[in-house]
Amino acid sequence: MKKSEKKALIMMATYNGEETIREQLDSIQSQDFQNWELYISDDNSSDKTREIIAEYQQRDSRIKKILINKKFHGAYANYFNVLEYIKNNISNDYFDYYFYCDQDDRWVKNKMSKEIQVLENYGENEAILCYSDLRFMTNSGVIKTEKMSDKTDINLKNPYNLFFSSRYVWGTTMAHNKKLWDMLYINKDAMNNISHDTYIAQYAVCFGKIIYIDEPLVLYRRHEKNVSGIPGNYGLVEIMKKLTVKLPGVIKNHSMVYLEDLYFINNAPYITTFMHELKECILKGGIVARNFLKKYDIKTTSSVWGQLSLKIILYTGIYKTNKLFREIKDEES
Incomplete structure (x- = not known):
């Protein structure tokens, strides 16, 4: 009772x-x-x-x-x-x-x-x-x-x-x-x-x-031991720095976010239309990803860098070079 x-x-x-x-x-x-x-x-x-x-x-x-x-x-x-x-x-x-x-x-x-x-x-x-x-x-x-x-x-x-x-x-x-x-x-x-x-x-x-x-x-x-960081908005100098020096880390971060998405979708009680389209967006990238972002009006930040990095990394599919992502993608095949 x-x-x-x-x-x-x-x-x-x-x-x-x-x-x-x-x-x-x-x-x-x-x-x-x-x-x-x-x-x-x-x-x-x-x-x-x-x-x-x-x-x-x-x-x-x-x-x-x-x-x-x-x-x-x-x-x-x-x-x-x-x-x-x-x-x-x-x-x-x-x-x-x-x-x-x-x-x-x-x-x-x-x-x-x-x-x-x-x-x-x-x-x-x-x-x-x-x-x-x-x-x-x-x-x-x-x-x-x-x-x-x-x-x-x-x-x-x-x-x-x-x-x-x-x-x-x-x-x-x-x-x-x-x-x-x-x-x-x-x-x-x-x-x-x-x-x-x-x-x-x-x-x-x-x-x-x-x-x-x-x-x-x-x-x-806030201290040096925090697991999570603080997101921020970036100007042109910081954007250029990220596109060169910090790009590998940014790619890895995106890859881990998409791995989390796939894990959620694969273990959810059922799959909605959005979840099915999200999975296709992540696995295929390119034009599929572009259309998906437009359909659902995805804008995670107002910063120029945030919007630019999301599009570059998702459209090119460069996040798929992550080893863990390749293993997941192989399982999906």
């Missing part, structure tokens, strides 16, 4: 986070929504991260489990380790809301309640994901006035843009409902190159709704 009081699941990935994790755990405990449980996957930390979590766990029974990520290492695989554990070990009816948490940020006090209200507004019969803006803070925890939306347009006005850029949905800001969770295909052994936030958001785009909250609900710590 389903419980009467709705409950949230928070999934956290940690690695050598002893300097900041107390602040994040404190911010979770201070939420004005209190009916949550926390499950953590630690990527075999060599510092006192797990000891600190265990200390909190002794005082708070809502911190349920600390998993050790043993097979593949890295931020992506670490998240999917905890996702797979929940999929395989917790009843489908146990949680109503799903949240994702980094070890070094801080949540504002009403983050969970605001996002839960958005999910409730759309009901339980549609797959809904919401995400918010972020406010920057320094490595030492000083809160700045600058927000992520000041750096880049993270409002996903055209949801299909998500399949060509990972600049939009930041996992630590997002929440979704059970309907979306039930749709997810999770296999951690295949997830070493897949970002959990974009992957989950793709389900919402194709099978439900994705909502942007124009308010910073997370304090986002």
